[in-house]
Amino acid sequence: MEQNEHSLTLYYREACHLCEDMLQQLHEIQQEHPFDLVQIDVDSDPGLRQRFGALVPVLSGGEQILCNYYLDPVALQCYLADSV
Numbered sequence: 001m002e003q004n005e006h007s008l009t010l011y012y013r014e015a016c017h018l019c020e021d022m023l024q025q026l027h028e029i030q031q032e033h034p035f036d037l038v039q040i041d042v043d044s045d046p047g048l049r050q051r052f053g054a055l056v057p058v059l060s061g062g063e064q065i066l067c068n069y070y071l072d073p074v075a076l077q078c079y080l081a082d083s084v
Contacts, residue, residue, distance in 0.1 A: 006035030006080055008066075011042050011058040018069055019057040025071045026059075033080055 010026065012019035026037055042048040042056055052058050058068040059076070066075040 006033075007038065007061070008035055008076075008079075009038045009040060009060045011040050011048065011052050011056055011060070013042055013056045016056060022057045022059065022071050029073075029076065035080065 008026070010019075010023060012023065023039070030037065040048065042052045052068075055068045059066045059071065061079045064079070066072060066079055
């Protein structure tokens with residue numbers, strides 16, 4: 001089995017409907033375009049809470065922030081295409 005080279009990080013907050021929406025969309029996209037998804041609760045770390053605060057959800061690929069609040073399918077597709 002081929003190792004997945006695509007890795008994304010979703011910074012989220014519990015009980016956040018925007019976070020839940022983005023996570024659901026990402027799971028749907030994963031079905032056709034596999035990638036690893038790391039989920040990090042910003043409230044688990046004071047530094048993350050200060051950095052991302054009201055911006056959640058935040059989706060990043062490495063150090064690059066792809067989008068926040070709402071999934072940007074174009075930015076995600078470009079990231080996945082460039083990561084190949």
